[in-house]
Amino acid sequence: MFWRKLQGKVEDRVAEDSWLIVGLGNPGAKYEATRHNVGQMALDVLADRIGGRFSPHKTGARIAEGRIRPGGAKLILAKSNGYMNTSGGPVSALAKYFGVAPERIIVLHDELDLPFDTLKLKQGGGHGGHNGLRDIAKALGTPEYLRVRIGIGRPPGQQDPADFVLKPFASSERANLAVLLEESADAAEALVDDGLLAAQQRFHGAGK
Numbered sequence: 001m002f003w004r005k006l007q008g009k010v011e012d013r014v015a016e017d018s019w020l021i022v023g024l025g026n027p028g029a030k031y032e033a034t035r036h037n038v039g040q041m042a043l044d045v046l047a048d049r050i051g052g053r054f055s056p057h058k059t060g061a062r063i064a065e066g067r068i069r070p071g072g073a074k075l076i077l078a079k080s081n082g083y084m085n086t087s088g089g090p091v092s093a094l095a096k097y098f099g100v101a102p103e104r105i106i107v108l109h110d111e112l113d114l115p116f117d118t119l120k121l122k123q124g125g126g127h128g129g130h131n132g133l134r135d136i137a138k139a140l141g142t143p144e145y146l147r148v149r150i151g152i153g154r155p156p157g158q159q160d161p162a163d164f165v166l167k168p169f170a171s172s173e174r175a176n177l178a179v180l181l182e183e184s185a186d187a188a189e190a191l192v193d194d195g196l197l198a199a200q201q202r203f204h205g206a207g208k
Helices: 002-016 035-050 088-098 131-140 171-194 196-203
Strands: 018-023 055-057 061-067 074-080 105-111 119-123 146-151
Touching (some): 088 131
Parallel strands (some): 018 105
Antiparallel strands (some): 119 146
């Protein structure tokens, strides 16, 4: 009985210290370099920083675990095994499995309504037609999770946005893509370390 109580207290502390960070995208080599998968690209940067390797999890996702630094918060990094518009099920299952509340979930995702090479951070709000965000809000029962919105820009001319997001970045953009991914990972860390307001002040400043 004593051990069970002690174990429960330890698990509670672990949950309080944990953050679930999700990179949105579609599975498979066909999609991994496309604009729609920029959230997963940024998540890979975070995984490298914490020395994590993605492995299958019973929730229908691949996860990597580690800490920002010794003694720092525990990060659970996740990529759904399914397609973008079914992201909600795995995210909800992971949140329940690890005991992570919605306000400690960070979703990295592509954002058509922001120019390329631009970041914005927010909590809650609408999905702006993004099916991945829509499905996560539905599965969690709330839109009040944190988001790192990674600007990919609007399609040129009359190109269908649905086609645009499934294309690779232009050669003129690739030089800045690596920096954008690093900054996206920085933004996720800032949300964990400093909170939303301080992170917004840092990443929404002049010229951002």
